[in-house]
Amino acid sequence: MSISNQKVVTMDFKVSDTNGQVLDSSEGAEPLVYLHGAQNIIPGLEAALEGKNVGDFVKVEVVAAEAYGEYHDQMVQQVPMAAFEGVDQVEPGMAFHAESPDGHPIQIIVTEVEGDMVTVDGNHPLAGKDLVFEVTVQDVREATADELEHGHVHGPGCHH
Ligand SMILES: [Zn+2]
Known part of the structure; x- marks a missing residue:
């Protein structure tokens, strides 16, 4: 199953600045789970993951405007x-x-x-930064009706 709208994606990720300094990572923590096409993650990364499959490795540089926005x-x-x-x-x-x-x-x-x-x-701590994402797709599944209605993933630790 490949990544498209209304799919729930589980991925390991690492995000660095353009100097290679790691800012955040799922290593030693839970993988990131999100609902594709619902603007749950930054637009530049969501676009790069479209059409990818389980096991795919994606490395993408996302400019600030497509990441956490410009610094205001x-x-x-x-x-x-x-x-x-x-x-x-x-x-x-x-x-x-x-x-x-x-x-x-x-x-x-x-x-x-x-x-x-x-x-x-009030700027996001990563506002104004171009970011490099390295992502490995771990799982892709259909979203449930509940998840689609809410616009986010349900599971352990969610708001329900
Ligand atoms: Zn919900």
């Missing part, structure tokens, strides 16, 4: 310390959940604390 300066904002009510000490490197201006859940990272003002960065 306007996603860096200064907010008053008062916005972090309940947090003992706000320090650079801390991550918080927030909402983007268009209402999507995003993660923001504190990059600087100066007096009562906190600088936060």
Whole structure:
């Protein structure tokens, strides 16, 4: 069975920057399982996997725009310390959940604390980076009706 829309794909993956530094990998962890054609993974990788089969190895360089997006300066904002009510000490490197201006859940990272003002960065940590993916397809199966309705894979550890 080859990869196409409405298939559930299991794969081992490694993602590196263009200098060869490994950023993330399924090695020693669970393989990645996703629903193809449902925008569960970044567009550049999803496109590269179309038509592949179990056992195929795919190496693809994905430009930032097709990966986690360009880096947007306007996603860096200064907010008053008062916005972090309940947090003992706000320090650079801390991550918080927030909402983007268009209402999507995003993660923001504190990059600087100066007096009562906190600088936060809402860009994805991999925004603006071209990425190299090395993927081995482990399994391809039909999605269930439930999965198609929800637009994501169901299985151990899912939200149900
Ligand atoms: Zn679901």
